[in-house]
Amino acid sequence: MNDPTIFALSTAPGKAAIAIIRISGSASLKRLCPAQPIPKPRHASLRTLYHPHSAAEVLDSASLVLFFPAPQTVTGEDLLEFHVHGGNAVVKSVLSAIPLAATSDPSQQKSHTIRYAEPGEFTRRAFYNDRLDLTQVESLGDILSAETEQQRRIAVKGSSTVLAQRYESWREQLLSARGELEALIDFSEDQHLDESPSRLIASVNDQILALKVQVQASIENATRGELLRNGIDLALVGAPNAGKSSLLNCIVGREAAIVSHEAGTTRDVIEVGVDIGGYYCKFGDLAGLRNQSSAQDVTISNIEQEGMRRARERASVADVIVVIIPVERRSNLDGCDITTVDVNPEVELTLRLCDMAKQTVVYVINKTDLLESSEKIPSLQGLLEQAISDHNLPPSPLPILAISCIPDQHPRGNSRGVGGFVESLVVLFRDMTAAAGVSSAAWESSLGATERQRLLLEQCLDDLQAFLDQIDQGFVDEGLGNGGVDVVLAAESLRSAANCLARITGTGEVANVDEVLGVVFEKYSRLAIILSYLSY
Numbered sequence: 001m002n003d004p005t006i007f008a009l010s011t012a013p014g015k016a017a018i019a020i021i022r023i024s025g026s027a028s029l030k031r032l033c034p035a036q037p038i039p040k041p042r043h044a045s046l047r048t049l050y051h052p053h054s055a056a057e058v059l060d061s062a063s064l065v066l067f068f069p070a071p072q073t074v075t076g077e078d079l080l081e082f083h084v085h086g087g088n089a090v091v092k093s094v095l096s097a098i099p100l101a102a103t104s105d106p107s108q109q110k111s112h113t114i115r116y117a118e119p120g121e122f123t124r125r126a127f128y129n130d131r132l133d134l135t136q137v138e139s140l141g142d143i144l145s146a147e148t149e150q151q152r153r154i155a156v157k158g159s160s161t162v163l164a165q166r167y168e169s170w171r172e173q174l175l176s177a178r179g180e181l182e183a184l185i186d187f188s189e190d191q192h193l194d195e196s197p198s199r200l201i202a203s204v205n206d207q208i209l210a211l212k213v214q215v216q217a218s219i220e221n222a223t224r225g226e227l228l229r230n231g232i233d234l235a236l237v238g239a240p241n242a243g244k245s246s247l248l249n250c251i252v253g254r255e256a257a258i259v260s261h262e263a264g265t266t267r268d269v270i271e272v273g274v275d276i277g278g279y280y281c282k283f284g285d286l287a288g289l290r291n292q293s294s295a296q297d298v299t300i301s302n303i304e305q306e307g308m309r310r311a312r313e314r315a316s317v318a319d320v321i322v323v324i325i326p327v328e329r330r331s332n333l334d335g336c337d338i339t340t341v342d343v344n345p346e347v348e349l350t351l352r353l354c355d356m357a358k359q360t361v362v363y364v365i366n367k368t369d370l371l372e373s374s375e376k377i378p379s380l381q382g383l384l385e386q387a388i389s390d391h392n393l394p395p396s397p398l399p400i401l402a403i404s405c406i407p408d409q410h411p412r413g414n415s416r417g418v419g420g421f422v423e424s425l426v427v428l429f430r431d432m433t434a435a436a437g438v439s440s441a442a443w444e445s446s447l448g449a450t451e452r453q454r455l456l457l458e459q460c461l462d463d464l465q466a467f468l469d470q471i472d473q474g475f476v477d478e479g480l481g482n483g484g485v486d487v488v489l490a491a492e493s494l495r496s497a498a499n500c501l502a503r504i505t506g507t508g509e510v511a512n513v514d515e516v517l518g519v520v521f522e523k524y525s526r527l528a529i530i531l532s533y534l535s536y
Contacts (some may be wrong), residue, residue: 003077004113006121007098009091016086021094023080024073024122027112031101032059039067049082049094052101059093060084075122076129127506133164134506138450142229149278150433154228158448164505166218166445173211174498177204181491201487205471208494212464215457217436218446222454224433225447227319231273231280232429235318237311237351239344240288242324243366246405248272248285250418268307269314277426279433284318286311289346312350320360320428323347325384327367339376341365341384348391356394360428363388363396364421369404377402397431398424456500463497 005025011018023029030038031052039045047065051057064083073079084094095116102114123140126132132140139158146152181204184197236244252274270285287307290300315321325341351361365380381400388395401424403417435443449457470490 003125004115005102006115006117006125007095008117008122009095010081011086015088019084019086019091021082021084021091021098022122023082023098023114024075024077024117024125025112025114026078027102027114029080029098029101029114032097033065039065041067041069044083049084049097051093051097059097060090063094071129074131075125076131077125133161134504135163135167135449135453136161138452139448142448142450148275148280150228151280153278154225154448156448157445158450160445162445163449163453167501167504168507170211170214171498171501173207174494174501177207178491178494178498180204181487181494184487201471201490205468208464208467212461212468215461215464217443218449219454219457219461220436221443221446222449222451222457224436225449226451226454227429228279228433228447229450231282232432233282233284233317233319234425235284235311235315235321236286236324237315237321237347238288238324238366239290239326239347242288242326243405244288244324245270245285247322247324247364247366247403247418247421248283250405251276251283251422269310276422277429279426279429281425281429284314286314289344289350291346308346312353315350316354318354318359319432320362320425321351321354322362322364323351324364324366327365327370327380329370339371339380341380341387343384343387343391343393348393351393354394359394360432361394361396362398362425362428363400365400365402367404368402368417369406398428453504456504460497460500463493463500467493467497 003025005023005027007021007023010020010022030036032049033047034050034055036047039047044064044066047063048061049059049063051059060082062085064081066081066083068079068081070076070078082094084090099114099116102112123132123137127134127137136159139155142151142155143159146155180200184200236248238244248270252272268287272283272285274281274283287304287310289308289311323343325343325347327339327341329337329339354361363384365377365384368374368377371377371380381402384400387393401417401421403421405418433447435447467490470486470493
């Protein structure tokens, strides 16, 4: 093999009890352990490491050395690991000595090059030696960057070979279907086919229809998986002083936002990330929404107007919109004090501007501490349900929740109802990220598909639809022969669809694998630096 031997620090930089240095390649490093045999494969051996230019200079007096022969290694090459003491000076001295340890190869009369690995180079070699496919490379990045339990789970789902095997199976189906179509071009005039051209085309059409359903399910699951990987966006929407900032502080357990009785305290979007039940959530505390009439004798400033514009913009891209409606006390026509809930007109307008086909709305009644008793909560929930129906506002998959952000006497200081609200969110998140498909258990792995894979699947789906459209048009227009279908165009659509699947895994008809790898490592540019340390 002409590739140079590479090495890198596998463990994180900094002081530790042990540091692991991984070396991949065919160069011999016996000069670091003179007069000592090569360790037995896959057995840890205690060795003293010496400087290659001075046998009297000890680099580490007690190092564990492990040797893994090719090809059953993470890179597919000979692999050597040094488990050395984790002090900075020891690690630096061993790393400096490794490039100097290359010895001449008597059989080939040349010296091996040993150098520090480039970012992601261990992973790249693993790919080229068929130890990882591109889907596994991407899932490795997700595993290393996972911060919550759900992110870890989805990353592990993507790390298996199930996804790659599924994509390859689809690609083979498309190649087979394409072959059947192209047989019409070569042999239909000689009548060497076992069935009529129209029947053969109808059979291929049925195959592609079934495949289209599977690809659509995979795309939907990939979209759901991105919620787990990237985090679920939540926007706290409501009128000024509805209690949005108070609710945010209760959820994150700290004073993330300023709380005041003065309306319009929050002017800009306050973003806070928090782990809720293993789901990474990105809460946006937005400026209160109101118009000049609701502001009474207070003039809405330009700054507040800009804050409301940003609030609407942030709400329009949220995955979940939490509408917070406070309990209000007011006098009725008879002069009696009543408690009620109303949907602010500006809040209502904001909801109408959102894409309810892609967004979920949750309604929360806040400030229930103003009620004389909790027995009045159901009637307020009924009032709000009626208002939502009367105003034709988007329904919620959750029941209307009632909370108070004022801590009660619970020993944990939890606010009344906020715990139940959080638990309801976890149920909602579970439904939003559950695998879709004929058999959800069989489709769990598709949640681990990355955005790159989803985009290529969408291209594949477009090509499949183009094929189906060509078949439908062909049966309408009988002037083309072969049942009216332009077989050449139809076969080209299948070729393009198969190529999209090949680009996902980096196999098959991929014209430039380096270009595909470049896309993967560019996306994980920050992670690639980590990979150089972890040496995977």
